[in-house]
Each structure stands twice: as C-alpha cells, then as structure tokens.
Amino acid sequence: MNKRKNPPLRGLRDGVGGSDYDPFITSLELPPNAVPEEAADEGAGSGAAMSFAVPPCPVICFVCIVNQSPPRYNAAMKTITTILVCSLLSACSAIYAEGYGFSVAFKNLSFERPVLITAAPDGTDRLFVIEQAGRVLWFENRPEVTGADVHVALDISGGKVRRKGNEEGLLGLAFHPDFANNRYVFLHYSASEPRRNVLSRWTMDPDANVIRPDSEQVILEVEQPFGNHNGGDIHFGPDGFLYITLGDGGAGGDPHENGQNLSTLLAAMLRIDVDHPQDGKPYGIPADNPFIHTQNARPEIYAYGLRNVWRFSFDSETGTLWAGDVGQNAKEEIDIITAGGNYGWNPREGFSPYNGGTKTPDMIDPIVEHGRNEAASITGGYVYHGNALPQLQGAYIYGDYVTGLIWQLRYDGTQVTEHQQIDKVPEIASFGVDTHGEIYICSLRGKIYKLAPK
Numbered sequence: 365m366n367k368r369k370n371p372p373l374r375g376l377r378d379g380v381g382g383s384d385y386d387p388f389i390t391s392l393e394l395p396p397n398a399v400p401e402e403a404a405d406e407g408a409g410s411g412a413a414m415s416f417a418v419p420p421c422p423v424i425c426f427v428c429i430v431n432q433s434p435p436r437y438n439a440a441m442k443t444i445t446t447i448l449v450c451s452l453l454s455a456c457s458a459i460y461a462e463g464y465g466f467s468v469a470f471k472n473l474s475f476e477r478p479v480l481i482t483a484a485p486d487g488t489d490r491l492f493v494i495e496q497a498g499r500v501l502w503f504e505n506r507p508e509v510t511g512a513d514v515h516v517a518l519d520i521s522g523g524k525v526r527r528k529g530n531e532e533g534l535l536g537l538a539f540h541p542d543f544a545n546n547r548y549v550f551l552h553y554s555a556s557e558p559r560r561n562v563l564s565r566w567t568m569d570p571d572a573n574v575i576r577p578d579s580e581q582v583i584l585e586v587e588q589p590f591g592n593h594n595g596g597d598i599h600f601g602p603d604g605f606l607y608i609t610l611g612d613g614g615a616g617g618d619p620h621e622n623g624q625n626l627s628t629l630l631a632a633m634l635r636i637d638v639d640h641p642q643d644g645k646p647y648g649i650p651a652d653n654p655f656i657h658t659q660n661a662r663p664e665i666y667a668y669g670l671r672n673v674w675r676f677s678f679d680s681e682t683g684t685l686w687a688g689d690v691g692q693n694a695k696e697e698i699d700i701i702t703a704g705g706n707y708g709w710n711p712r713e714g715f716s717p718y719n720g721g722t723k724t725p726d727m728i729d730p731i732v733e734h735g736r737n738e739a740a741s742i743t744g745g746y747v748y749h750g751n752a753l754p755q756l757q758g759a760y761i762y763g764d765y766v767t768g769l770i771w772q773l774r775y776d777g778t779q780v781t782e783h784q785q786i787d788k789v790p791e792i793a794s795f796g797v798d799t800h801g802e803i804y805i806c807s808l809r810g811k812i813y814k815l816a817p818k
C-alpha cells in the first residue's frame with residue numbers, strides 16, 4: 365500500500381530534452397507521452413491541490429508510536445502491538461485496494477521501453493508487446509513464460525522508425541477486426557525526412573508468427589512540426605472503422621494553434637475506413653464522419669481540441685470511447701469522446717481556461733481532471749470486463765505515467781458516480797486487455813503487470 369503521500373509536482377515544463385521534472389522523478393526515464401523536446405520554457409504549472417479519494421492511512425503514525433516505545437514494554441506487549449499493527453495494516457489495505465491490485469504478471473520477462481500490450485484476436489491466447497524502438501513481440505499468455513518464449517514478429521528499429529525524440533518511435537498497433545482471416549496488422553510510428561507520423565498496414569504470415577517485412581502498405585502520413593505530442597494510439601471501433609489519435613504537433617502551448625483548427629489533422633482523433641479506399645486514397649471516409657460537409661475541415665476528423673491523447677479505448681460492451689488527454693502545465697484529463705466533439709485545447713486545459721482562453725458553448729469538459737499533485741502525464745486505460753474481479757465490472761481503470769497512481773472510476777453518462785485510487789505502478793506506459801478481458805500494464809521500465817485479486 366501507499367504509505368507516503370506523493371510530493372507535489374512542480375508542473376511539467378517544456379525544455380530541450382524535457383528534463384526539468386521535479387527532483388522526485390528526475391531519476392526516471394521520461395514518458396513517451398508528456399515531455400516536449402524542443403520548446404521554450406513555459407513556466408511552472410499551478411499545481412492546484414486536489415485531495416486523494418483514499419483517506420490517509422493512520423498506520424504510519426501508529427508504527428511511529430510503537431517504535432518510540434520505552435524498553436519497559438515487554439515481549440507480550442510487543443506481541444499485542446504487532447497484532448494490532450497487522451490488523452490496522454490489513455484494514456487499510458482493504459480501504460486502499462479492496463483485495464485487488466496490480467502485480468508483475470510474467471516474472472521471467474522484461475522488455476526494452478515497452479509502450480503497448482494487446483491480445484491477438486485470433487482465438488489464440490497470445491499477448492503482443494511493442495517496444496518504442498520498433499520491435500513487435502509476442503508470447504503465450506502463461507505466467508511461467510521465459511525470454512526464450514518471446515517471439516519477434518517484426519523489427520523495424522533499424523532506421524524506419526524515428527526514435528530521436530522522447531515521444532517518437534513505434535507508438536501504436538491494432539489488429540484488423542477480421543485479423544483471424546486476413547492477418548492485417550496496423551502500425552503507427554514516427555519516421556524521418558520529413559518528420560512525420562506513419563500509419564500503415566502490414567500482413568502476418570498464415571500462422572501469424574511473423575509480420576512480413578515486405579508487406580507494408582502506407583495508409584496515412586502526417587507531418588510533425590515538432591518531435592513531441594505525436595498521439596500514437598490506434599484502435600478499431602465497434603463500427604469497424606479505424607480511430608487514430610494525433611497530438612497538437614508539439615512544442616508547448618500549441619504555438620501553431622492546431623487545437624481549434626479543423627483544417628489540420630493534428631490535435632484530433634481521426635476515423636477512417638481502411639476497407640474501402642476512396643478518391644485515390646488508401647482509405648475511405650465514413651459517410652457519417654462529423655465534418656464531411658464543413659468547409660475547410662478535414663473529413664477524417666472525428667473529434668478535436670485534443671492536446672495529446674496518448675492512449676484511448678472503447679468499452680468492449682457499450683462502445684463508449686474513453687481517452688486520456690495529457691495536459692500542459694496544470695491538469696490531466698479523462699474525456700468521453702463523441703462524434704464532432706470539441707475538447708477545448710488550447711483555450712482550455714481540464715476544467716479551466718488555458719492562458720486566458722475563452723470557453724465556447726461547444727467545448728466539452730473532461731469527466732475527470734487531476735492536478736499536478738496526482739498526475740503529470742495521464743495514461744488512458746480500459747473499462748474492466750474480465751472475470752477475476754466482479755466488483756470492478758464496468759469500471760474504467762486508468763493511471764498516470766509520472767506518479768504511477770492508478771484509479772478506477774464509474775460514469776453513468778451524466779456524472780461520475782465512483783472514483784477511487786486503487787494502486788500504484790511505476791512508469792505506466794500503457795494499459796492493455798487479454799482475450800479474457802483481464803487488464804495489464806506495461807511499465808516503461810520493462811515489466812508487465814496484471815490486475816488481479818490479492
């Protein structure tokens with residue numbers, strides 16, 4: 365359990381190399397989703413206070429009292445005290461995690477800056493992990509697997525993937541909904557000359573062991589003015605269309621004003637039809653995309669005003685689209701994304717104006733925000749629909765890269781009805797779900813964690 369209150373973070377500031385974090389976290393590698401690499405200093409965030417959902421545990425004070433007890437306390441007294449402390453610890457654990465939490469799932473496995481974990485939708489119980497440098501790996505979902513059981517499906521780290529900026533690299537992977545038959549895998553990565561995001565389709569061999577290195581078909585390329593804020597996540601929605609997130613282009617504070625500009629694909633979530641190429645492009649535009657009749661708007665845009673959605677997901681039962689949007693100086697947010705929605709960046713950051721910005725009636729607030737004392741680089745998660753933890757059924761599980769804190773929340777479509785901190789895992793790069801609906805985390809430090817009863 366977390367006995368120590370997290371020290372307040374000074375707020376993310378942009379700088380070359382993005383290395384001006386609070387000393388609390390300077391020992392960490394920088395997140396792939398938060399820190400601009402080449403922008404000017406933007407000043408510290410306000411770090412507005414927001415209390416934890418979980419009350420502070422009294423155990424620390426109690427342990428102090430015990431430790432300061434004079435020598436006259438005999439062995440029997442110590443035994444009684446120990447029992448009391450253990451009871452209190454147990455009670456606090458119940459408050460904090462309610463009998464569940466994240467633990468290392470595959471003790472023999474470690475990866476090099478893993479940024480995504482997902483399952484192959486082909487009836488096999490396999491997990492796929494992507495490493496930021498450009499490797500796609502898979503292994504059978506068994507706790508005892510070893511490094512020898514990890515297969516390299518593809519390695520495009522030797523030049524194809526740009527890995528210069530902290531937030532550049534192989535960022536996203538999605539299996540086609542009909543992957544079991546067509547073997548299509550989609551990758552989203554950074555590339556050079558010009559600096560850009562590339563979305564492309566690849567084909568696995570018939571046994572789905574390797575991705576054919578000569579099979580790439582580029583679908584979409586978007587130039588990146590700066591090395592940071594590249595979004596990265598890609599998912600097929602329940603409608604069969606491919607959703608893609610792109611950040612605001614980068615630097616800090618959205619200097620090109622891409623957030624509210626519908627004529628750029630940056631700062632938006634896109635929705636395209638990869639099965640029906642159209643008008644000479646390798647993809648089509650879904651007929652009900654929200655801006656197809658809007659003058660000067662890119663028809664690929666599904667939602668906009670997003671600063672840098674690093675990770676998003678669909679509720680596998682309701683189809684609700686959840687996203688974590690990484691904030692600038694003060695606020696991290698969780699958004700419910702709807703067609704045509706304007707999520708406010710850059711006039712807005714969380715529930716507040718950014719840099720004196722004005723809220724217009726169309727701007728949609730997040731459902732939850734976290735101040736800098738709790739979060740500094742939000743990692744969107746998944747709605748739980750596994751079997752191991754019935755009490756979490758339908759709860760959205762997400763966390764923060766910098767503080768490592770993890771929360772569960774419930775939202776009834778109008779308001780948040782439950783919101784609780786449940787655990788802590790270092791350097792949360794991504795959440796993922798296996799074929800059984802159980803939730804995992806890949807930590808940028810290399811380990812994979814699984815949410816399970818404790």
Ligand SMILES: [Ca+2]
Nearest residue numbers: 590592613614
């Ligand atoms: Ca960028």
Ligand SMILES: [Ca+2]
Nearest residue numbers: 707708709714
């Ligand atoms: Ca927003």
